[in-house]
Amino acid sequence: MDKFEMYIEIRGLINQKYSVSAIARKMKISRNTVYKYLQKTPDEMAEWTAATMARTKKLDIHKELILNWLREYPDMTAAQVYDWLKEKFPTFKVGESTVRNYVKDIRAEFSIPKEVNKREYEAIPDPPMGEQIQADFGFVTVRNKAGKPVKLMFIVFVLAHSRFKYVWFQNRPFTTKDVVEAHKKAFIAFSGVSKEIVYDQDRLLVVAENEGDILLTEEFQQFVNEVEFKVVLCRKADPESKGRVENVVGFVKKNFVQHRIYHNIDSWNEQCQHWLDRTGNGKVHNGTKRRPADVFLLEKQHMRQVNLLKQNIKSSITRSVRKDNTVLFHSNRYTVPLGTFHKYPEVQLKPSKENKLIIFVKDTGEILAVHSISQDKGQLIRNTSHQRDRSKGLTELKDSISSHFTDPERAKMYIQELQRKYPRYVRDQLSIIKKCIDVSAVDVLDDSLVLCMERNLYSANDFRDVVQLLKRQRQVNMNSPSAIAEYQSTSADVETLPLLSAEAKHRPLNQYVAIMEGIK
Structure with missing residues (x-):
């Protein structure tokens, strides 16, 4: 129903002696809207309606782009549209509510319905700052550039009070060792450890649980003893116990993962970190009405510091060598000697205090390259000694030709x-x-x-x-x-x-x- 039709119906109900409140309830609009329409004459209403139809909107310049997204991905949320616009246009300044209303209008105009799956949750009070971290696993199937499916596994950590999040992806199943390493990365992101961490009864962590008596796997138990935090287990899909992290798993799938093209696991994790900074932790939370990043500035002061974090900062980072004999680090490519891709598919990276990036072989400790770390993004950092010696063949050709004279x-x-x-x-x-x-x-x-x-x-x-x-x-x-x-x-x-x-x-x-x- 357009505005002028709504005006005619309101006038008809008034003539039938309906009250303003009754009209608002019947038409499912606010009483202020009814009053605003009743203050206008038919001519004024027609003129105002025509003016609103001709008025341009801020997002009209992106209309074709948004329409293509919705047609290709009908289940796309307005929140994801908002995030994609911010990702594609760094200077994008339109408010999220404006995007939400615009997406709603486009769906109505072009008949692109969206199915909404609802889930019931019971509200529970937030734990104190630094009290609890919730952790959970998830997996998704994405598409690469060739359109082939790629299965990814990920683990999510969220601070229960501030809703500050950390996510880590792998293109292979997690092992207990991987889970421990992911915990260390999360503790670095959180600037410490909480008093307790809530988990599902996952076989990577738990051997058995009998009425509160928990038997952890040997490797994970050793890690818990070293860091000293309390392990809390809950039943699967239990919103009262770990609803916050389950929400985050769904948020990651629907807002970050959905419709995104996979290139390689390193760039995927870097994109996820940018998404966390921009949206996951940078967007106002619907429940707290505050940005998790802002609340985290207070909560991290209540996190318990452990020596393990300092050791992990000094430890190396595993990276895959790309086909062009480069290694990705902080959105830049750093060269390694030709042939490294075939000889060492994975290498270790270690940033030094002198702002140098050391690339070496894990098993032998052989240093493959040392680069100055660039603060820019998207740069190719090259070492001339890693380039192919193109002058060798040319010198031989010149000598061969000269010898015939x-x-x-x-x-x-x-x-x-x-x-x-x-x-x-x-x-x-x-x-x-x-x-x-x-x-x-x-x-x-x-x-x-x-x-x-x-x-x-x-x-x-x-x-x-x-x-x-x-x-x-x-x-x-x-x-x-x-x-x-x-x-x-x-x-x-x-x-x-x-x-x-x-x-x-x-x-x-x-x-x-x-x-x-x-x-x-």
């Missing part, structure tokens, strides 16, 4: 000038000269080289033309004994060759005039 040093001087004049095409230039060498005698090559250098013909194409010219000239002169003697006496000075010194014949101008007069 009587005076190799002269030939090298000529080639050096070619390289200076055609730096990007030196191989093509040398290839032309090599073809001349394959089909020409040594004396023709030597004379052509002398002539080209004397006349400053520093081009492989010019060299080829001179070679062909000398070969034709000598073929003509060799037909008679006198020509042979003449050639032998003048071969030292190639400029005396008849073809080189010959001039084109010129017709008198009156011949051209006569020709043109004959054309009618």
